[in-house]
Amino acid sequence: MDKKTIIRTLEKIALYMELQGENPFKISAFRKAAQVLELDARSLAEMDNILSLKGIGTATGAVIEDLMNKEQSNLLLELQNTVPSGLLPMLKIPGLGGKKIAKLYKELQIDSIDALKEACETKKVQSLAGFAAKTEEKILAEIANLQSKPERTAVWQLEPIVDMIERKLLNIPTIEKFSVAGSYRRVKEASKDIDFIIGTNSPQEVREELLNVLPIIKIIAAGDTKVSVTLAVENEIDADFRIVELHQYASALNHFTGSKDHNIKMRQIAKDLGKKISEYGVELEDGTVQHFESEKAFYAYFDLPYIPPTVREDGSEFSKLDQLPSLVTLDDIKGDFHMHTTWSDGAHSIEEMVEACRAKGYSHMVITDHSDYLKVANGLSKERLLRQIETIYELQAKYTDIELFAGSEMDILPDGSLDFEDEVLQQLDFVIASIHSSFSQPQEKIMERLFNAIKNPHVHMIAHPTGRIIEQRDGYNPDVPTLIEWAKEYGKILELNANPYRLDLKTDYLKLAKEASVPIAINTDAHHIDQLKYMDIGVRYAQKAWLHKESIVNTWTLEKFKQFIKK
DNA sequence: GCCGTTTTCGGCCCGACTGTTTTCAGTCG
Secondary structure (H helix, E strand, O other): OOHHHHHHHHHHHHHHHHHOOOOHHHHHHHHHHHHHHHHOOOOHHHOOOHHHOOOOOHHHHHHHHHHHHHOOOHHHHHHHHHOOHHHHHHHHOOOOOHHHHHHHHHHHOOOOHHHHHHHHHOOOHHHOOOOOHHHHHHHHHHHHHHHHOOOOEEHHHHHHHHHHHHHHHHOOOOEEEEEEOHHHHOOOOEEOEEEEEEEEOOHHHHHHHHHHHOOEEEEEEEOOOEEEEEEOOOOOEEEEEEEEOHHHHHHHHHHHHOOHHHHHHHHHHHHHOOOEEEOOEEEOOOOOEEOOOOHHHHHHHOOOOOOOHHHOOOOHHHHOHHHHHHEOOHHHOOEEOOEOOOOOOOOOOHHHHHHHHHHOOOOEEEEEEEEOOOHHHOOEOHHHHHHHHHHHHHHHOOOOOOEEEEEEEEEEOOOOOEOOOHHHHOOOOEEEEEOOOOOOOOHHHHHHHHHHHHHOOOOOEEOOOOOOEOOOEOOOOOOHHHHHHHHHHHOOEEEEEOOOOOOEOOHHHHHHHHHOOOOEEEEOOEOOHHHHHHHHHHHHHHHHOOOEHHHEHHHOOHHHHHHHHHO
């Protein structure tokens, strides 16, 4: 049995145990064992002694060995015999955990969401100790809600909601400081909810104001330091607001940025020093609480460098601290190499795009409008492209502080041919090849198209290599590891498309590209000057894959970039 | 269930909120 399946089985065992109302530490021991396997880069065959791994003991080790040798786990089979599988989905109902579900099953033989619904409707549930009429109503409401609310919301859907909330918070005068936190701040592709930290001297007023100004469908909780609501926005989503005093702000921001695993690791570090981390500060052995000016000061207190939110993930970041200074940052970015103008489907003129890039302090940039094939995007014919090249070069005369390059985002056609002949391509400084059509072709055909582009000596880069839209469509399903091999062999750039719709390539592939030393360009693909800001999310997304400055084409000097594209 | 150069037993990250309670259990992040 492969490693992934074994990891999932351990997690499944934990779920079943949860439903039995098992000891929470026993349950987390199985989750921990799954995580230990996951974090270990080796394959199962390469691990000669599973039991030597910290976190895997006799019981979890036995399960792993069962799965390796007999393809099944006796423990899981036993659990599945005692716990009906219909209980699993009940864990999705907010307010219900393992213990309550176990009780419902034991006392009322409720073994599915449907059975639970009926028992609530016939008021059987309120007869149980620990349950009452209010709980019954809440369960019914949550069951009804279960289908309507998506489990995760994509980062590009969250962005406008976060903007809206930030505008509201700016208008509440009693709020001194605020920041989005949670997985959004860590640039996860999708999140379950939105978290905000608010620093204020008047928590009561802020709480009232929040409830007044936010578009609220439902108040989930409204305590002294925490307001939880469901927001009335296009795709309804929950938002948590944590209200703290200013001296607690840095600790609260750190705590609610997470991840959970990162926090647990930090707390273990503190505990070894006899200290206790909470969202309010660090409690010393004598009971006094240490506060921090910033997250940086918080980490420094534990002799750690500042760990950016983007890499606060599974805990493995603590073993890679020496790499932090090499990570790409927005300050390292010297140019943007994929953007559109009114010549095709962009909103601004070439000159307006240049001015916007100058304002960002870039030293060079590439204009890359669509090519002939993409009629819906007003793609440029050969003649228009040649005229555009001239226009760009003429415009260059106006500027000494930024160098303009003429490029194209050229389509790779469904039959695998390229939209421009070589004699046109060789007049361009920078050629991007992209797939925008016939996504459903078999992988073999898609790869043939990509190979035709990669092997063309005039092509410099493949844009948005998989064509995915986060949480919405998978793209054209190329064999990315092979694509990375080809890029390495032919010396081509792969793009990390920074538009939050795409973030393509995704992290796992970026890591592969890094291992293969394939250069990555982070590009905004801007169709409007406002979209040039996506460089920021692109860079932070790249940090999640631990991409170093030198592997990012946008950090190269103008001279190095010129050398690369002229070769 | 797992762990240990202060521990082989007694901890395991820590606190807020709700709903059920008369001091707390369960859930959540």
